[in-house]
Amino acid sequence: VQLLESGGGLVQPGGSLRLSCAGSGITFSNYAVAWFRQAPGKEREFVAEITIGGNKFYSDSVKGRFSISRDNAKNTLYVQMDSLKPEDTAVYYCAARPTNYGRYDYWGQGTQVTVSS
Numbered sequence: 001v002q003l004l005e006s007g008g009g010l011v012q013p014g015g016s017l018r019l020s021c022a023g024s025g026i027t028f029s030n031y032a033v034a035w036f037r038q039a040p041g042k043e044r045e046f047v048a049e050i051t052i053g054g055n056k057f058y059s060d061s062v063k064g065r066f067s068i069s070r071d072n073a074k075n076t077l078y079v080q081m082d083s084l085k086p087e088d089t090a091v092y093y094c095a096a097r098p099t100n101y102g103r104y105d106y107w108g109q110g111t112q113v114t115v116s117s
Helices: none
Strands: 002-006 009-011 017-024 032-038 045-050 056-058 066-071 076-081 090-097 111-115
Touching: 002 090, 017 032, 017 090, 017 111, 032 066, 032 076, 045 066, 045 076, 056 066
Parallel strands: 009 111
Antiparallel strands: 002 017, 017 076, 032 045, 032 090, 045 056, 066 076, 090 111
């Protein structure tokens, strides 16, 4: 199983980015898939998730600004990030688990997002 994130970069405050996570050796439609992030000196935190049934959940810090989606045909997970703030700066990781509960079994390597003027 491999998860590969892409789409990170440098963006100004108020700007937008879309991250992608391509899965191989795994069928996303059979997994709950999620985005996490880790800022320097901080613990990794939950960002958003799509459950196996397609329900979506967001952290309070990104609700209304980020949108998670999944393309099962392409086996790819996305997160559209709008109205970005400097505090969104972090390495973003995608993750997958075979149930809607418990630990995430698979993780990507991460992609850096930097929000700065």
